[in-house]
Amino acid sequence: MKKKFTLEIASPCSENFDTMIPNSSGSFCDSCMKNVIDLSRKTNSEVAKFIAETKDKNICARLKVTQLEEEFQYNETSRINNFKYAAVAASVLIASNMAAQEKTPVKTETVCAKPNTYKLGKVAYNHVTPKEVLITIKGRLLEAKTNKPLNRAAYANLELTINGAEKAVKINPETGEFSILAQVLESSKTFIVTITGNDYYLSKEIPFSKKAVKGSILQQNIIIAAEEFTKIYIAGGLGINYTDK
Helix, strand or coil, X not given: CEEEEEEECCCECCCCHHHCXXXXXXXXXXXXXXEEEECCCCCHHHHHHHHHHHCCCCCEEEEEHHHHHCCEEEECCCHHHHHHHHHHHHHHHHHHHXXXXXXXCCCCCCCCCCCCCCCCCCCCCCCCCCCEEEEEEEEEEXXXXXXXXXXXXXXXXXXXEECCCCCCEECCCCCCEEEEEEEEECCCCEEEEEEECCCEEEEEEEECCHHHCECCEEECCEEECHHXXXXXXXXXXXXXXXXXX
């Protein structure tokens, strides 16, 4: 029988998961003296397996916010049924082996079709590679309403990347200042800035003009509204809502 369910955290916890003591299943919270299970890095099937094994326990967990919008399912079978299926499978296997031993091998003849032949030749084409420029982007990350750096307590450990580059730079939590080396297409009108923190994420398109670059340096403040951030993680007491009747 398939059991379907969704997850919820009715009262999110305000404790910082990154300051808790890590262990094999998550982290230990000193405030409530409980282990917080990190489900945010598990696949849907791994989450379903965990819930099936611990469904009657009081669990404090850390989730991705997107996991609250998903439906999970696991198969719930009794031990009696498991034994019944195992016995049937074993009897079928024995019968199949006996039948296979009684059969006389049949001679077969393989006919190979004549392979097709193809003509090869050169294909002429013109390919123009877009030119990239390497620039240093310097500026400040500011909140739109206050025109000041974002609240360092609420938005901790902010980092910034440009155009999906692997290397990120830290944003100064007091001044909002940053400096990053970036590759941008010379003909591009925009670049993509990605900002991440402990629990938040934002990807945004920023206008760009090569004319604004002076001596390989672009002075560019990035102004965002706090509500543009997407919350990534949430922690607290885990609720399980079964959706099947």
